[in-house]
Amino acid sequence: MKKILEIFLGILTAMGGFVEIGELTFMMNAGSKFNYQLLWVVLLGVIGIMVYGEITGRIAAVRGQAVFNVVRERAGMRLGLLTLVAATLVCLLTCAAEIGAIALVWQLLSGWPYRALLLLALLFFLLVIWFLPFKAIERVFGLLGLLMVVFIVVAWKMQPDWAQVAAGLVPTLPSGPTDKQLLYAYYAVALISSVMLPYETYFYASGAIEDHWTPQDIPLNRVIVIIGFALGGLLSASLMTIGNQYLGPQQVEAGLPGTAAFSVASQLGRAGLWLAIGGMFFAFAGAAIETALCSAYDIAQFFGWPWGKFRAPRNAPRFALAWAIVLVLSTAVVMTGVDPIQVVEYSIVFSVVILPLTYFPVMAISRDPDVMGVHVNGPIANTLGWIYFALISIAAVAAIPLLILTHGGEG
Amino acid sequence: MESNRAAWVQGVVLAGVCLAIGLTLVLRLQRPFDQDTLAIQVSKLQSHAAEAQLLAQNVTQDNLAPGFVREHALQLAERVDDVDQKLQKQAQPGLEPVKSAAMQSGNRLHESLLLLGRDGQRPRRESLGFDALAQEFDALHKQLKPQD
Numbered sequence: 001m002k003k004i005l006e007i008f009l010g011i012l013t014a015m016g017g018f019v020e021i022g023e024l025t026f027m028m029n030a031g032s033k034f035n036y037q038l039l040w041v042v043l044l045g046v047i048g049i050m051v052y053g054e055i056t057g058r059i060a061a062v063r064g065q066a067v068f069n070v071v072r073e074r075a076g077m078r079l080g081l082l083t084l085v086a087a088t089l090v091c092l093l094t095c096a097a098e099i100g101a102i103a104l105v106w107q108l109l110s111g112w113p114y115r116a117l118l119l120l121a122l123l124f125f126l127l128v129i130w131f132l133p134f135k136a137i138e139r140v141f142g143l144l145g146l147l148m149v150v151f152i153v154v155a156w157k158m159q160p161d162w163a164q165v166a167a168g169l170v171p172t173l174p175s176g177p178t179d180k181q182l183l184y185a186y187y188a189v190a191l192i193s194s195v196m197l198p199y200e201t202y203f204y205a206s207g208a209i210e211d212h213w214t215p216q217d218i219p220l221n222r223v224i225v226i227i228g229f230a231l232g233g234l235l236s237a238s239l240m241t242i243g244n245q246y247l248g249p250q251q252v253e254a255g256l257p258g259t260a261a262f263s264v265a266s267q268l269g270r271a272g273l274w275l276a277i278g279g280m281f282f283a284f285a286g287a288a289i290e291t292a293l294c295s296a297y298d299i300a301q302f303f304g305w306p307w308g309k310f311r312a313p314r315n316a317p318r319f320a321l322a323w324a325i326v327l328v329l330s331t332a333v334v335m336t337g338v339d340p341i342q343v344v345e346y347s348i349v350f351s352v353v354i355l356p357l358t359y360f361p362v363m364a365i366s367r368d369p370d371v372m373g374v375h376v377n378g379p380i381a382n383t384l385g386w387i388y389f390a391l392i393s394i395a396a397v398a399a400i401p402l403l404i405l406t407h408g409g410e411g
Numbered sequence: 412m413e414s415n416r417a418a419w420v421q422g423v424v425l426a427g428v429c430l431a432i433g434l435t436l437v438l439r440l441q442r443p444f445d446q447d448t449l450a451i452q453v454s455k456l457q458s459h460a461a462e463a464q465l466l467a468q469n470v471t472q473d474n475l476a477p478g479f480v481r482e483h484a485l486q487l488a489e490r491v492d493d494v495d496q497k498l499q500k501q502a503q504p505g506l507e508p509v510k511s512a513a514m515q516s517g518n519r520l521h522e523s524l525l526l527l528g529r530d531g532q533r534p535r536r537e538s539l540g541f542d543a544l545a546q547e548f549d550a551l552h553k554q555l556k557p558q559d
Contacts, residue, residue, distance in 0.1 A: 078421070108482045177558050179447065250461040250545070251454070255490060258483035262466060265474040273475060339493070404435060410451045 007223050013142030014228025019235055020287035021101040021257070022094065022344035023194040024280070027236050028254040028263075030187050031243025036160075036168025039237060041188050043169055045195030046233030048391070050225045051384045052359055055366045055377065056201045057221035060208035062375045067202045067362060068301035074361035083357040084302045090354060091199050091295040092326055093347035096333035098288035099125070100340025105257050105281050115335060122331040125288060129323060134210040134309035141286030147279030148235055151260075154267045155238035158245040165241070179411065186402040186409050189395045190345070193352035195236065196392070199294045201358070206297040210308055215375060255341050257284075292330070296322035345409060352399045355392040363389060444502035444510060450555040453513050455494050457548035459487055460520050463527070464541035467534035480531030488524035491517060509551055516547045 030038045060066055065073075068087075072080045103117035110117070128137065174184050208221070239260075246263045247254060254260055257280050265273035293309070296319050300307035306316040313320035334340055363385050367377045377385065403409060444452070466483060469475045495517045502510040523539040533539065552559065 082425070104486065107486065108479050111478065111482050180559075246465075247462075250465060251458060251549075252462045252465065253455070253458040255458075256483065256486050258479070258486060259462060261479070262469050262475060262483065266465070266469055266472075269474050270476060273479060277479075339490075400432060404432070404439075407439070407448060407451055408436075411447070411454065 003220075007220055009139065009143070010220065010224040011228040011231070012146055013138055014224050015231040015235065016142040016145030016148070016283070017138075017286045017290065018229065018232025019145075019148055019239070019283050020094070020197075020344075021097055021280075021284050021341065022197075022348045023236060024239060024257075024260055024283075025254050025341055026187070026190050026194045026345070026348065027239035028243035028247060028260060030191055031240035031245075032247040032251070032253060034174060034184060034187065035244050035248065036165050036240065037172055037174055037184070038187055038191055039165065039168030039240060040171045041191040042195060042233055042236050042240065044391075045192045046229055046236075047384070048192070048388045049196045049200060050229050051381065051388055052196070052201050052362065053204050053225040053229060054222055055362055055381060055385060056205035057208050057213070057225065058218055058375055059362065059366055059372070060205040061213040061217050061221060062215050062372055064209060066205040066209055066297060066301050067358060068298045070365050071358065071361045072302050072304075074364045075357070079357070080302060080361075083354060084298055086350075086354040087198060087202070087298055087358065088295045088326075090347050090351045091202075091291040091298070092330055093333070093343055093350070094197070094199065095288050095291035095295070095326060096330035097340040097344030097347060098284045098291065099327075099330055100334035100343065101257055101284045102281060102288065103334070104340070105277060105284065108258050108261070108277065118331055118335055121288075122327055125285075125292065125327050126324060128285075129289060129292065129309075129327075130313070130320075134207070137289055137309070138207065141282050141289060144282035145279060145286050147275050148283050150264055150268065150272060150275040150279055151242060152235060152238040154264050154272065155241035155245075157267045158241065160241050160245060179406070182402065183406050183409070183411055185398065186406045189352055189399050189402055190348055190409065192392070192395055193348045193355070193399070195233070196355065197348070197351055198355055198358050199291050199351075201362075202294045202298055203290045206294070206301075206308075210310055212310075218375060255339075288327075288330075292323045292326045295326040296320075346403075349399050349403050349409070352392065353396045356389060356396050359385075359389055359392065444500060444506060446503075446506065446555050449502055449506055449510060449513075450552055450559075452494050452498055453509075453548055453552045453555060456491065456513060456517050456520065457545055457552060459491050459494070460541050460545035460548055463487060463520070463524060463539070464545055467527070467539060467541055470532065470534040475531075477531035481528050484524045484527035484531070488521055488528060491521045491524060495521065506555075509554055513548070513551055516544055516551075520544050 056067055059070060068084065071083050075083060099118060099121050102121045103114055106117045107114055174180055242263050243254065246266060260280065261273055261276040264276035297307060299322050300319045305318045307319040308316060333343065365371055367382055369376045466480060470480055495514060498510060498514050523541060527533055527539060
């Protein structure tokens, strides 16, 4: 019974923590601009995050090592350090965007000044991470993030054309001028990155160690990544549907959390509005905490410092200092007045550049029988892992040129 | 020794690539508006006006709390203001009339959003003209990019 409850909670937590502000806006805008023509990318990305989530979770369960232990071991100091710096910068930018988005959500509720709310959000996160144990953080923000399910309900109520939805699962280039096709390619790269954001696997593997997983937890790992991420993918597809059904006909681009909230209210009234706002708050807050902790996990794992929320801050002082500094720096970024949505869009595009650097060492170690023993990659994990490695490498090479050619993804 | 030198070379190359990307972006931002870049700003204004219209529609259908409407309208007004600021930059010869028209309509959109920001129930009593503004921006966009 306890095991079933653990699986159930694990699945729900994985689903509830799947969407953050970048994914929310990219999905809705992709639906608004390209109907369902990018739905196949969501499917592709969800399978990808399942593959790498399973592999990193398995490595954590078998070796008690998270991603950046592996990066240091297999990529060496120099390439490993480059990966660490890039990953930390991307986590910091993502964290900044989530904090900014939370301030925007709180502003919708309170009408208080944006910058004051940023400081309040910083204080809130410092207190939450300092005082709450890992399990409580994971459960509270993961489970309450499930309020986002309201977006699935609304997408269903909007009665999409299911034939069009199914057609979206087959890759097709949109007709029209070259700049539209370039924008489509940019969105394809950005969507795959938003679904496979590297911090998700860093956090997932570090969380497995926080939860003291052993090889006996490998089946649990598989169930959680397959069902939890599939449900998360369903949520992403729902956002795309709402973008297509509600915002697309008016050529509206979602650039604020409130846009997503009133799209829900258009179908469910005020109750829907509050549910959407609540869901977004917990989803963005979960992502802010995950990215702040991730930066600290990555740095501590790379340099071999003691780490983990299961340790008191006095026993892992550099780890505690690292997440606190990341939170402060992230808040400073959005205090400058930069648009958090723009920040997250850039961080998502730059994320794809570091995906191959992260996943190559992970693949190298997970297929090594001397290290993994009987838990080495099977043929499915190996084949999918290398196929996805090739895909993300292509996306990584294309990301920056596409960013420039599409004027920062604007058209 | 050899390894140290290689590390320096790699570091310098990486920094050079980052600098080149940054410079390219900065130079592109400094250039006067051409058809493509002006169309981007106009389509942002069109999107904001259309979104304001959807917001107003939801007010008339009593789907939203007045406080939410006020704050979201003010957040949108700030985004419109950001676009207006960007439109201060010069446009290429021949595009100035379109840019001026976009700025004028942008100012009207900003004013209307501020009105909604003061009174979230206003669309129940009178139209704030967001629909017409969205159409104006759409027409300007078509002038710039008829093929879209």
